[in-house]
Amino acid sequence: MKILFISPTGTLDNGAELSGVQLMSYLTSCGHNVTNVFPTNHHETFQKYSHELSEIQVDPYPISSLSWWWPDAPNSKNYEQDILAADFQSQINDIRQLISSKEIELVISNTVNVFTGALAAASEEVRHFWLIHEFPFGEFEYYASKIPLIEQLSDAVFAVQGELYRELENHFSDTGKLHSFVPFTHLKKVDLQTGVATRLISIGKLSERKNQLELVKTFHQLESDDLELVFIGGWDEDYKKKIDNYIQENQLTNIEFKGYQNEPWKFASEKDICVFTSSLEAFPLVYVESILNAVPVIISDNPGHMSVKEVFDAGEVYPLGNIEQLELKVKNILSDYVFYKEKAKSAQECAQNEYTVEKCSQTILNSITEIPYSQKPLTSLSFLLGLDLEEFLKNNLFEKSIRVYFERETSGFSENDSITLKLNNKGSISFPITSDVKSIRLDFSEIRSILQLDLVDSDNYEIQTNAHRYKEMFVFDNIDPQLILIPKETINSISLSYIYYPFHSKGLQQVMESHYDIRKSRDNLRSELFELERQHQSVIQSKRWKIATKLINIFRRNS
Template sequence: MVKRILFVSPTGTLDNGAEKSITNLMIYLSENGYQIFNVYPENGHYTHRQYIQSLLKKNIKLYPLQTIKWWWEEAPGDSLFSKEERSLFYQYNIKQIRDIIKNEKIDLVISNTVNVFQGSIAAACEKIPHYWLIHEFPDREFAYYKDKINYIFDNSDKVFSVVGGLTETLSELTNQNSKLNSFVPYSYLSDESLISSDKRRIISIGRINENKNQLELLEAYAKLNRQEIPLVFIGDWEEDIKKQCDTFIKEYSLRNVHFLGFREKPWDEVTDADICVFTSKSEAFSLVFVESVLKGVPSIVSNIKGYQSVSDYFQAGKSYNLNDTDELKDRILELLDNFDDYKSSFLTIKNNSKKLYTVENCFHSIISSLESLQENNEKSLAALDSLLGSVIPSHEIFDIKSQYISIFYSKKEEDFTEDNCYKFPLQYMDQIFFQVPIDTGKLRIDLSELPVYIESVSLKTSSNLEQEVFITATNGINTGMGLLFDKNDPQILYSIDGVDSINYVFTYKLKDIFKLMKENSILSEISNLHSKHNQLVSDYQRLSDTYSSIINSKRWKMSSKIINFFRRSK
């Protein structure tokens, strides 16, 4: 029986269903005698600490890796540095995983998402079995992996995809269905009862972004014209989509819409009088919909395959046609007007679902396969062993990626100390959510220990009434195109003693200093600064020459003698 398993995880956070589900699988396996190891990208996400703590206390050994891009080159996400440097870092990460396999005597590697490939290469080079778990439909931002289906199946001993529509879709894309199995994503939910209330509300839980499609719910809410009923969004957001929502709210004078931001336990904010609405454009097996079923909350979902898979599994939920805001409005009105009947029905489904939805049932196919794992068939990639992460040249990019952002906080009259500090890995752009004590008066943000060039930076309160906090002092130079820190220990200071918030979000983006010759690059900006400096020197010299010519002229000397005469006369 396989005993030592290395998981390769996509984000190292708890803000998405895939990570929550596979975290539960790792914990279950660890509790049942398996030795579990986990590789993930080091990051500054606000759930990262919770992710680490939840795994460490279950004796799971963690390997955080510094990365530039962790997902496939074609996958969603920013592409920083040059393609050559990203390839170098991919190679570096593969070598690190290969070293872990050898040092920890790993029996099996499991890639937790279709978006990470490094584990498949490392396993092939080290000649051990590899499983691939797939949570994403091959459409929209994940359509890119259709072209990688053959690679995925060729370099996996087994492929497990989310039950329902996703498994059906993948079976149509491959001729290796003997390797294809399915599983049900598992979300652990406490048995705590919902808050009791007699006030109806409409709730949406999830990160506000283009795919979650919350703007569609806002449009239906405007058509509903029932502003005595609050619409509450629980979850953090992408800035551009949040601005679109804010613009819509203002345009239609919607007065009872509330954004609570990220909540570690979102169901603590939901009452037994609420209904939930989920409007995603693409999901595989929505865990937040699962959670609404397990909590007995009447729910409406769009008619996409991922929601349909959950509905079929639990026999729960009402659907509307995606993009049909009139139908969504009618569904909401139907639940509101017949709430007691729907609530009773959902409570019955809740009780039945708890018997069905257990970690053993959900991951049965994966767990049973571990008991009968066959010897690995050597993958073709083994022939490229010497080229795939075996030797890594030195590069300054590795030094840069070892840096951290440090956020110090203190009372107004106190000094900053290491005891009151958060540390986050330096990225090339990031959004860091953090919380400070209520009596905090000032913040100091150290942007690594190296000289850096920041293209954009902002500090805002993370609340419904977002407020920008302006820089009090900095040792950087404002170039007009960003903040240039030309010496070690770059710092920004903020005064927050007059700000009514304990929750903040710090956003920054580094200047792209690696494409040196392109237009508007750092070289061209330094050249512009040098030109401005030369112009100032030239202007100063011209003024100095003009001044000298004036004070040395006969007219100036005569005027000075007259003025001095009258001064002496006084």
């Protein structure tokens, strides 16, 4: 069967993608022909993601997009609604063409956060399955109101087994469409490092939802000079700053950030304790991996953690937010590590027997052959979905104009003292200036854009703008693009030529991608500098350093 996956992120830093890759691999091994659609992105795992798809004989199909998730989903980019609508139409068009050209028989959306595949499948009258990894409350509560539409656009919906499945049973009007599955992660055999001392480790991206600051505060409470805390994973910049500030304010040492790692378990040792403090998960695969690696683990009692514990019965549980109880759990394991290590090894043996891709994917595999196509109400409106809008958008969708305001000796900028000129994608403008004009403000259409400007006699003007300026390029990343020209001497007219790139155009995307790469390099250097400063502080505040410094001072005085 020819199957098309719609993936969440096109990266390898989240459980939905990791389990999705394993499911696609299993389907190809069963003889199915699989294509995967995902958004192009700048993540450090993007190239590896595409390579892994090729390795498992899955045809990768990246799509350039402004926003991939529902507009009201968390972390969605804030663009104007008309631009977003146009971009989603373009995505639907690409997916519809792919369904048609590859004769796709089933579309699978591998997160509740994507919807363009469901609309494309309904338009092309092919089956659609929705895999849901997210709870309809907390971070993803936005989708609760969309569940009736999700039902209508699906032939089957698969929710992660356990708490999430039971929660969604209360939301579905037709529970016959709702099925459960277990996300599967393939864990390569890893020989854990030989540990010298027991450490606390946390694997996963640092974020508000992952709640690692709770672990840092617990580490602070423990007040142990010998204990180390190691974070393995990337981070959200704002949340990392919050953790860094706490570490600095409390002068904490023995905390290490290793950043994103392709194989994080290579950095774990046989004497470590895993601690996962997330406020909400669905079926966290990193918790499963700790069980398969026989590492003693402490988890918060969020619904996703409890779903995993329901399957494997492994790990110690503390009430989310209760630092005193988490501290107690850590102390218990530290005081009798051999006992807890043996418990972890017993859980590992059971998990290895039960946790297989065949068992985890069986409900989905059976449904591929058993569940038929059902007519969708939206199919009759398919002619509205998936227009090829690139040229139309470029030339017709927005009424583009330049509003020119004049500030005079006797009055400021005013609507009553302005002119409106047509703004094309490329062109030139010229208008006269009277002697009493102090400055000229050019307001462009309220769209994020780039303006490539060639101003005649530009040395005769002071230029003020709310754009990011790169030589002759003005990057307007806000919806109120302005340019103010202040003549240095008396002038009779202004003439300029320009090339205008609205945000949706490919030209702008290429420039913004280059700008993004520069900013990312700068941010990485800042993070490295902070880490070096933290390590320096850790060294000079250590007991060994203080003793060595005292000895040196003694020798200096006696020499």
